[in-house]
Amino acid sequence: MSRPRVVIAEDHPSTQEVLRQMLTPGYDIVAVVGDGESAVQAAESQHPDILLLDISLPFLSGIAVARKVKKDFPAMRIVFVTAHAERAYQREAFRAGANGYVVKRALVAELAPSLEAALNGQTYRSPSVAN
Amino acid sequence: MEDHREGADKPSRLQKRMIELEAHLGQLQDSDRQFRVLIDTVRDYALIPFDTNNCITGWNAGAERILSYQRDEILGKPASVLFTPEDIANGNMQLELDTARRTGRAEDERWHVRKDGSRFWSKGVLTRIDDESGNVVGYGKVLRDLTERNAHTRSSLLTLHENEGRRIARELHDDLVQRLAVLQINLARIGRDLPPAAAHVGSELLRLEKQTGMLSNDVRRLSHQLHPSVLDDLGLCAALETAVEEFRCEQNQEFIFLCEGVPENIPPNIATTIYRIAEEALRNIAKHASGPGSLSVIRDGRALRLTISDAGPGFDVPAVFKSGLGIPSMKERAQLVDGLFSVTSSAGGSTTVDVRIPLRGDC
Numbered sequence: 043m044s045r046p047r048v049v050i051a052e053d054h055p056s057t058q059e060v061l062r063q064m065l066t067p068g069y070d071i072v073a074v075v076g077d078g079e080s081a082v083q084a085a086e087s088q089h090p091d092i093l094l095l096d097i098s099l100p101f102l103s104g105i106a107v108a109r110k111v112k113k114d115f116p117a118m119r120i121v122f123v124t125a126h127a128e129r130a131y132q133r134e135a136f137r138a139g140a141n142g143y144v145v146k147r148a149l150v151a152e153l154a155p156s157l158e159a160a161l162n163g164q165t166y167r168s169p170s171v172a173n
Numbered sequence: 174m175e176d177h178r179e180g181a182d183k184p185s186r187l188q189k190r191m192i193e194l195e196a197h198l199g200q201l202q203d204s205d206r207q208f209r210v211l212i213d214t215v216r217d218y219a220l221i222p223f224d225t226n227n228c229i230t231g232w233n234a235g236a237e238r239i240l241s242y243q244r245d246e247i248l249g250k251p252a253s254v255l256f257t258p259e260d261i262a263n264g265n266m267q268l269e270l271d272t273a274r275r276t277g278r279a280e281d282e283r284w285h286v287r288k289d290g291s292r293f294w295s296k297g298v299l300t301r302i303d304d305e306s307g308n309v310v311g312y313g314k315v316l317r318d319l320t321e322r323n324a325h326t327r328s329s330l331l332t333l334h335e336n337e338g339r340r341i342a343r344e345l346h347d348d349l350v351q352r353l354a355v356l357q358i359n360l361a362r363i364g365r366d367l368p369p370a371a372a373h374v375g376s377e378l379l380r381l382e383k384q385t386g387m388l389s390n391d392v393r394r395l396s397h398q399l400h401p402s403v404l405d406d407l408g409l410c411a412a413l414e415t416a417v418e419e420f421r422c423e424q425n426q427e428f429i430f431l432c433e434g435v436p437e438n439i440p441p442n443i444a445t446t447i448y449r450i451a452e453e454a455l456r457n458i459a460k461h462a463s464g465p466g467s468l469s470v471i472r473d474g475r476a477l478r479l480t481i482s483d484a485g486p487g488f489d490v491p492a493v494f495k496s497g498l499g500i501p502s503m504k505e506r507a508q509l510v511d512g513l514f515s516v517t518s519s520a521g522g523s524t525t526v527d528v529r530i531p532l533r534g535d536c
Contacts, residue, residue: 056352057354105407125351125393
């Protein structure tokens with residue numbers, strides 16, 4: 043079975059690096075981009091299985107990217123990886139079509155289950171988001 | 174008998190002089206009349222003479238416009254009616270008169286009081302008036318209402334403050350919080366991958382990870398207080414809903430939230446104003462009220478209306494307006510975007526804060 047293909051959209055270099063390290067063993071990272079517009083382009087050109095999206099991205103927010111990508115590629119899985127732990131962000135992310143929502147500080151515990159859930163057609167909500 | 178002397182029908186030198194003097198007097202009278210008309214009709218400045226007993230002896234159109242008294246009802250009244258009770262009690266009014274008497278003039282910037290009791294910020298000068306022998310016969314006060322200019326300055330300062338808060342909040346969130354998250358992730362990864370022989374290090378790593386998480390939460394809280402990023406990222410309704418959710422969580426209290434018809438493109442200063450007023454009202458409720466409440470923001474024609482209610486116990490509104498900073502600052506924020514602010518409360522009963530802010534342009 044082929045490894046799932048992932049695009050990482052994250053503007054902070056050290057978070058990019060952490061994601062790269064954590065994903066490399068099980069996923070093919072086909073692009074790493076640092077802004078929202080490049081994320082849309084990478085999704086269009088690479089057709090990844092999963093688009094990992096930060097919310098606060100330059101030029102186009104992650105939420106706006108998700109809306110656009112889900113409109114054109116409804117089957118593409120989108121998992122948000124963000125520092126925003128407020129419910130409003132998670133709510134808006136799922137409204138925009140997210141399949142998963144992970145809070146960065148809980149990445150080690152939550153990244154793998156969120157990606158598995160997304161690939162299995164399920165949704166993953168971070169327990170770290172205030173309820 | 175006819176007078177055939179040369180120049181008999183011409184005016185004598187005396188008559189000529191008389192005619193010249195009459196013309197000059199006429200010019201002077203015209204000039205004096207023009208000057209009086211100017212003083213009486215100038216509307217940007219209040220020109221108010223007092224006598225040595227500090228009783229008002231004159232009142233121009235500017236004074237009428239700025240202070241609202243009609244000429245007939247103010248002439249003869251003491252000048253103290255124009256000063257705030259605080260300035261009278263603190264001796265500031267007397268100091269102004271003493272300075273003018275001693276040095277000839279006294280400049281000031283202070284609050285003055287209109288007929289209806291409302292206050293305005295003014296810049297003025299009080300000038301001593303002497304007769305030809307140098308005796309003091311009265312004083313002349315010239316003042317200008319700077320409320321509008323002041324409001325503009327305060328509005329600019331507030332915008333500057335909010336923009337700076339937004340910039341620092343972004344820096345904190347987009348850089349420091351990200352770096353702390355990476356630190357926390359790396360600590361968790363090291364802890365996860367520890368060989369069994371190093372298990373004793375695990376608890377120390379866990380402690381460090383938790384401390385990093387707490388530090389990260391503190392920075393996020395600070396960033397949120399400086400400027401809630403949710404307001405810029407997701408809009409006013411999401412930001413208010415988040416504030417209400419946090420309130421419910423912290424106070425363990427029922428609180429209804431409603432957001433209806435709010436346009437997405439409302440100007441940032443209006444969104445920030447509504448958010449800050451709601452935030453202050455929720456803070457007041459957390460401190461002073463109990464029981465269920467509600468917060469709604471709805472579009473009402475060409476305006477946005479924010480209403481926050483609690484179940485009480487209420488308070489004496491005029492007393493709180495005078496002594497508290499919170500409610501006057503909410504009112505000022507609303508006024509800076511041409512909004513109307515009201516608060517109704519009854520002792521032991523409920524309290525409602527109502528704000529109506531006009532929308533302009535394409536909103």
